[in-house]
Amino acid sequence: MSQSSYHHGNLREALLERAVEVLGEVGVEGLSLRGLSRDLGVSHGAPARHFSSKGELLSAIAKEGYRRMTAAALMAAEGKTSAVERLRAMGRASVRWAMRNRAFYSAIMNPDVNRYGDEGLQASLQDYLAVVRAAFEAAQAEGWKPKHKLQALQIFGMATTIGASIIFSDYLKSNLFGELNDEKLIDEIIDLVIPPL
Amino acid sequence: MSQSSYHHGNLREALLERAVEVLGEVGVEGLSLRGLSRDLGVSHGAPARHFSSKGELLSAIAKEGYRRMTAAALMAAEGKTSAVERLRAMGRASVRWAMRNRAFYSAIMNPDVNRYGDEGLQASLQDYLAVVRAAFEAAQAEGWKPKHKLQALQIFGMATTIGASIIFSDYLKSNLFGELNDEKLIDEIIDLVIPPL
DNA sequence: AAAGAATGTTGTCAGTGACAACATTAAAAA
């Protein structure tokens, strides 16, 4: 943790932090390990000690993204008085989180990332899915669409969430739908997936 | 159109065709103009005459993808006897098309592509959206969720379609939900978005 | 037949990811 001029002292975290900034500015294709090195005043070989490839760096960002998205969803559910309301809050929170954390979300969604099949990444995704699944299960137990299979309901809900996140976090596409009042529209879409009680 | 050894004769189409193959195998990051040149037995500078950058090539693929997806949706709607059934068929067809055309879909979804803001690409997307919008409008006029705003319904439906396409076309993620019977699940999800009459 | 436009080739450059050999510092062991 010391900062001699030779050892950075906190390079791993610094790389992740700067990478998230860069991702938000120029996207996955514009991110480069060497660029990060320059930004942090470190040699081009240094990142390799922490991330053996660009894919591994992106995986780490995706993993942290899942952690934060899960936390955001759980926090939004707190204090709600019914499982249906909790699920609705989680859906809203997920879409909002994606809009406000494009950098993380772009790492999560990048198909070229998952192929590097980080174990930790898989675990984080599993955790997220477990939380989501429990919420769907509880909502159904409370009377939401009792005739449908839980698996179908979960994929339905998650698909809508993912799609909405993509649409709302892409300025370009958003414009194609006309002017969007994001907050109201998100609420209305949540209503369509899980009608309020 | 002749094939002297100097002029390829059909390079633009050949590049697109091969690029789609490569995209399906190794994804956007694995696609390279020089690799395509090698595959086609052409010099590394040749593609520049047709696509001034990798982004432009991807844009062209995305554009063609929109065209085909639109065609697939319209074809699926043919012969259906109600607007609701047409909309349901279009949703099913879109998800199936994405599953069967991952290469095109990965170009369509790649956020780093759209930034190159091809005019033609924008136009194709507009065409697709116009077709979709008309279908949603007709379904609503027929009694589907009359109390909701058309814009919200369209984004809801498209979001679910996009999300389902992503989930179903990703082997890795599919496994996380347990074994998926894709066809049946897609049908059930369509039912959840647009209940059958 | 000649001129000009398309199309393809060759050469080159800087940027990149990846790796190996080496340097420095921190941590652990003795």
Added chain:
DNA sequence: TTTTTAATGTTGTCACTGACAACATTCTTT
């Protein structure tokens, strides 16, 4: 404390890539 070892950073190098410029060949149009 001293020594050894592990962690971390540096430098050098390689092949690959996208992009561009100068040049060559062929097609099209006049």
